[in-house]
Amino acid sequence: MRKTKHILYAAVVIGIALAFVTPGAAISNTKIYNKKASSTTPTLVSESPIQSTGAAILEEGFEGGVMPPSGWSTIDTNPTRNWDIVDAATYPDYVHTGNYAGWVNYDSVDPSDEWLISPDIDLTGYEEVTLVFWAESDTNWPGATMELHIRGDGFDDTIWDMIADEVWTDFIYREMTFDLSDYIGETINISWRYVGFDGQSFGLDDISVFEPSPEPVLEIGEISGGFGVSAVIKNTGDGEATDVNWSITLEGGLIILGKETTGTTASIPAEDEASIKSGLIFGIGKPTITVTAECAEGPSAEGNATGLVILFFVLGVS
Numbered sequence: 001m002r003k004t005k006h007i008l009y010a011a012v013v014i015g016i017a018l019a020f021v022t023p024g025a026a027i028s029n030t031k032i033y034n035k036k037a038s039s040t041t042p043t044l045v046s047e048s049p050i051q052s053t054g055a056a057i058l059e060e061g062f063e064g065g066v067m068p069p070s071g072w073s074t075i076d077t078n079p080t081r082n083w084d085i086v087d088a089a090t091y092p093d094y095v096h097t098g099n100y101a102g103w104v105n106y107d108s109v110d111p112s113d114e115w116l117i118s119p120d121i122d123l124t125g126y127e128e129v130t131l132v133f134w135a136e137s138d139t140n141w142p143g144a145t146m147e148l149h150i151r152g153d154g155f156d157d158t159i160w161d162m163i164a165d166e167v168w169t170d171f172i173y174r175e176m177t178f179d180l181s182d183y184i185g186e187t188i189n190i191s192w193r194y195v196g197f198d199g200q201s202f203g204l205d206d207i208s209v210f211e212p213s214p215e216p217v218l219e220i221g222e223i224s225g226g227f228g229v230s231a232v233i234k235n236t237g238d239g240e241a242t243d244v245n246w247s248i249t250l251e252g253g254l255i256i257l258g259k260e261t262t263g264t265t266a267s268i269p270a271e272d273e274a275s276i277k278s279g280l281i282f283g284i285g286k287p288t289i290t291v292t293a294e295c296a297e298g299p300s301a302e303g304n305a306t307g308l309v310i311l312f313f314v315l316g317v318s
């Protein structure tokens with residue numbers, strides 16, 4: 001009886017000890033948090049999806065739920081606080097889109113030097129290459145930083161250093177964009193290296209390497225008078241502008257004819273321009289002349305001038 005009681009007592013003691021030790025160990029090894037989690041709820045800058053607007057070269061949103069993702073690798077310097085996965089079910093504020101994000105937790109016990117390395121990317125044959133990713137961190141704990149490395153045959157370039165390059169007071173996701181066009185013709189890999197001691201945690205999601213689509217950019221060039229109003233619409237972008245809807249409007253003065261002229265120019269090629277002209281204008285006064293243009297691809301432009309309208313003539317436009 002006494003023996004049984006002893007065993008029971010021992011079991012209870014062990015049970016209580018386990019109840020304390022196990023969660024304690026879990027907290028110190030696997031609980032994921034940022035240093036301001038207790039006082040601030042992180043908010044998302046945007047819920048928008050991956051921002052690629054052209055041909056995708058590499059995309060990774062960690063939706064496989066494993067670290068590293070297939071084809072990726074990590075370098076861990078010690079057993080704890082390395083590159084890991086966070087899931088939205090447990091940590092909704094730490095995932096940008098989908099169910100998972102990459103995560104490296106701050107370490108105030110051991111120094112960190114944790115690498116997350118993309119697959120090799122062959123950038124031969126592209127005209128322009130952009131890298132976009134979403135980063136969640138802040139720079140209030142400068143002991144450790146996140147470095148972005150571009151590595152290839154014979155080079156290792158650190159093109160970004162969070163602590164050196166940013167002032168981030170809030171722990172939120174931010175969209176980061178880098179032009180990788182300098183590496184066209186090379187085979188590269190991209191590394192996120194978390195290095196230092198007692199810094200802030202870092203979340204990573206929605207990585208995209210892509211060749212941007214050529215885009216038109218509209219500007220209103222010279223606006224001139226004479227017999228009516230003429231204007232120039234410039235396309236300073238690297239893509240064609242199509243179905244360019246434009247308007248020339250006169251506000252103010254007494255304009256009897258030609259207060260507004262609208263039209264459509266079917267195409268303005270990249271780095272080209274088109275001339276537009278109002279209809280017959282008749283009136284008197286000094287109206288404000290507004291010229292607008294918007295193309296099917298989205299970009300728009302507006303320009304303003306004033307001129308003196310005397311009967312059929314528009315004079316002194318500037």
Ligand SMILES: [Ca+2]
Pocket residue numbers: 061062063095096097098099100101205206
């Ligand atoms: Ca994700």
Ligand SMILES: [Ca+2]
Pocket residue numbers: 077078079080081082107111112113114
């Ligand atoms: Ca570590």
